[in-house]
């Protein structure tokens with residue numbers, strides 16, 4: 001099992017390019033199930049989750065052709081197998097995103113329930129409720145969701161809570177339904193908007209993406225299109241935190257601060273100087289960060305996917321910070337590992353109280369989930385001595401070429417097998 005060995009203490013500096021957004025690419029790849037014509041994608045990140053999704057779509061009969069370093073052509077014309085097996089889904093929960101498109105295009109789907117994961121139970125009841133409202137007959141048997149529909153019909157759906165992939169699943173299904181669908185309490189994340197933009201370029205009729213009410217006028221069929229995946233705002237935020245923690249000065253390219261207001265505000269509160277350009281963002285860190293409290297919530301509030309990274313920077317900041325996690329029920333597992341590096345963190349329910357210490361000491365730690373691994377990398381970069389991070393397959397799910405990018409910024413990091 002691969003490990004990451006980090007020699008801490010170097011201030012990151014220089015420039016690095018940000019990859020395409022994992023959480024935009026995953027639903028957008030599933031849009032290939034909605035049309036018999038080829039879709040051409042660019043700026044697709046080469047990540048474990050993306051290759052898993054390509055394999056899943058390939059198993060269903062979608063033609064998958066890599067095109068250069070970040071291109072991909074998907075051809076849904078050969079769709080012949082509406083099944084997403086447990087073996088596939090258990091490694092990547094986002095596989096649930098094939099459910100809506102399969103029912104909408106082919107009238108049938110058999111998708112394994114994702115099951116829980118390290119950060120929470122992760123139910124998909126809202127996905128099911130919404131499809132039932134659109135006329136799908138759904139049963140859940142032997143851990144699989146069986147869905148059937150002659151043709152989905154438009155409906156007014158209000159999800160019980162804001163759900164990103166729930167909104168995406170229902171929006172994709174509604175594109176081919178008969179009539180108008182209104183999704184209320186919709187997720188406003190930029191990745192939802194990127195998916196909507198791709199669907200519209202395929203001939204879908206969608207308005208309101210990015211707001212809490214999305215309206216979709218169903219059409220009979222969608223056609224092929226070309227789409228560039230948006231930059232990954234969470235990868236961007238992660239490298240900004242790494243630069244902030246190490247007292248660095250970095251400029252991130254092929255990205256934008258447009259979708260990171262809440263994160264940029266907190267980094268500025270911590271004392272960082274941020275310069276925003278059209279497709280780049282620069283951060284100059286202060287000699288010592290100030291502790292910043294935060295509360296995660298759906299977009300445009302502070303993203304839960306940046307909570308672990310901010311916990312890491314608060315570990316060595318000046319002061320005490322309270323971090324409140326409101327989205328997932330078990331997303332503080334990085335706290336125990338950070339404590340092994342000398343952090344002072346107290347967990348009280350959905351609150352973490354972080355008391356800044358003047359330095360961390362390198363140690364062996366274990367990654368438990370994707371963003372927890374990122375927080376351990378940040379802590380390792382600033383800790384004295386060596387930090388060895390185990391189970392970094394979690395990292396590879398969401399960060400493309402992480403050791404190359406960090407090395408380019410001057411970090412002393414290497415992968416050990």
Ligand code: EPZ
Pocket residue numbers: 023026094120121122123124125126127161162163164165166304305327328329370371398
């Ligand atoms: C998406 O997960 C992201 N994944 C997650 O990123 C992200 O943390 C999350 O949104 C929140 O922003 C992708 O986009 C592929 P939710 P998703 O449905 O859609 C509850 C990462 O690190 N809920 O918005 O699965 C759920 O349990 C990953 O890149 C239900 O109860 O999250 C959670 O408490 C981690 N029933 C809350 O809603 C449902 O049917 C929000 O979940 C759906 C969700």
